[in-house]
Amino acid sequence: MNKVTIVGSGNWGSVAAKLIASNTIKLSNFHDEVRMWVFEETLPNGDKLTDVIKQTNENVKYLPGVKLGQNVVADPDLENAVKDANMLVFVTPHQFMEGICKRLDGKIRTDAEGISLVKGMEVKKEGASMISTLISNQLKINCSVLMGANIANEIAMQKFSEATIGYRENKEAAERWVQLFNTPYFNVTSVQDVEGVEMCGTLKNIVAIAAGFIDGLEMGNNTKSAIMRIGLKEMMAFSKLLFPSVKYSTFFESCGVADLITTCMGGRNRKVAAAYARNGGKRSFDELEAELLKGQKLQGVLTAKEVYEVLTARGWVERFPLFTTVYEISSGLLPPSAIVEFNNKSKL
Numbered sequence: 001m002n003k004v005t006i007v008g009s010g011n012w013g014s015v016a017a018k019l020i021a022s023n024t025i026k027l028s029n030f031h032d033e034v035r036m037w038v039f040e041e042t043l044p045n046g047d048k049l050t051d052v053i054k055q056t057n058e059n060v061k062y063l064p065g066v067k068l069g070q071n072v073v074a075d076p077d078l079e080n081a082v083k084d085a086n087m088l089v090f091v092t093p094h095q096f097m098e099g100i101c102k103r104l105d106g107k108i109r110t111d112a113e114g115i116s117l118v119k120g121m122e123v124k125k126e127g128a129s130m131i132s133t134l135i136s137n138q139l140k141i142n143c144s145v146l147m148g149a150n151i152a153n154e155i156a157m158q159k160f161s162e163a164t165i166g167y168r169e170n171k172e173a174a175e176r177w178v179q180l181f182n183t184p185y186f187n188v189t190s191v192q193d194v195e196g197v198e199m200c201g202t203l204k205n206i207v208a209i210a211a212g213f214i215d216g217l218e219m220g221n222n223t224k225s226a227i228m229r230i231g232l233k234e235m236m237a238f239s240k241l242l243f244p245s246v247k248y249s250t251f252f253e254s255c256g257v258a259d260l261i262t263t264c265m266g267g268r269n270r271k272v273a274a275a276y277a278r279n280g281g282k283r284s285f286d287e288l289e290a291e292l293l294k295g296q297k298l299q300g301v302l303t304a305k306e307v308y309e310v311l312t313a314r315g316w317v318e319r320f321p322l323f324t325t326v327y328e329i330s331s332g333l334l335p336p337s338a339i340v341e342f343n344n345k346s347k348l
């Protein structure tokens, strides 16, 4: 019997809990109960978030109005939440993953398998590391990834969408993950390309920031499509340079072009970047994130900085004018209007 714990309970974490819990209750090879680790917060009325989730079966802060399923058990104690699970679903903003992995070292089952829904990367002096690699190395477990055109609130409403699981070698484990996530309205397929799937999910957030600048400056649909096309090319080129094993076909799965489109049309990165551009870069991303996202986290600005660090360390800056320009605008070095000026430099 497989036992599942979700490490994270934000907007996507809560939707993942709902999806998974609707399946574990039906599938005979899974325990019904799904534990969800909650980063404890005190709500404005003084209540603890975990207590409210337990009482209402809703994550009132990150997914209000949606029942998670009675078999979802909120748990604020990280070690307790993971101790019995052999299937660990990681879904927190990427900046918290290193600290979480440190806390989990030696605390999980030795036969556990992981899957990361986290979009982002870790950049250190020694080089760039994907979050699934961080999890694998730190916790000594196999880790797959799940990415796709998945704006969480739409999936919570059971609107049809697709997702891609990237796995390394263990096809059997990948099939178990597909079984766990797949529903009639959430169509999951798998490909043997962890890095390709994860790079797609990570890099599209940079392109979404660019798309948001275009929207904020009211530059129109043609310009936005151009940005998306150039962004996709840079995503492919950067992924291949960093991980030569990445397959081009992965970019045509849900995790690739479909996620790029949905993130550039809707999504939080686009929304906050549009507000940044409308304000002429005078209000900071941190301020706009707090005001517009209400506790949810923006990933694209941090990812642009992390990718820029890799570009400078490797001498690749000139090959990635869009990624570089997004970093320069979001860090205040250039005005938002510079978003189309890189075009002359593009060699893609």
Ligand SMILES: NC(=O)c1ccc[n+]([C@@H]2O[C@H](COP(=O)([O-])OP(=O)(O)OC[C@H]3O[C@@H](n4cnc5c(N)ncnc54)[C@H](O)[C@@H]3O)[C@@H](O)[C@H]2O)c1
Binding pocket: 008, 009, 010, 011, 012, 013, 014, 039, 040, 041, 062, 091, 092, 093, 094, 096, 117, 118, 119, 120, 150, 151, 152, 153, 295, 296, 297, 298, 299
């Ligand atoms: N929301 C979406 O539509 C969506 C879709 C696909 C993928 N993702 C990805 O899923 C991941 C998680 O995003 P989300 O939408 O579930 O989260 P979120 O941005 O909605 O919420 C932030 C979460 O971080 C937690 N948190 C705050 N401070 C923390 C700390 N110090 N340590 C640990 N946790 C802390 C909060 O309690 C909350 O659960 C991200 O990588 C995101 O890119 C999100």
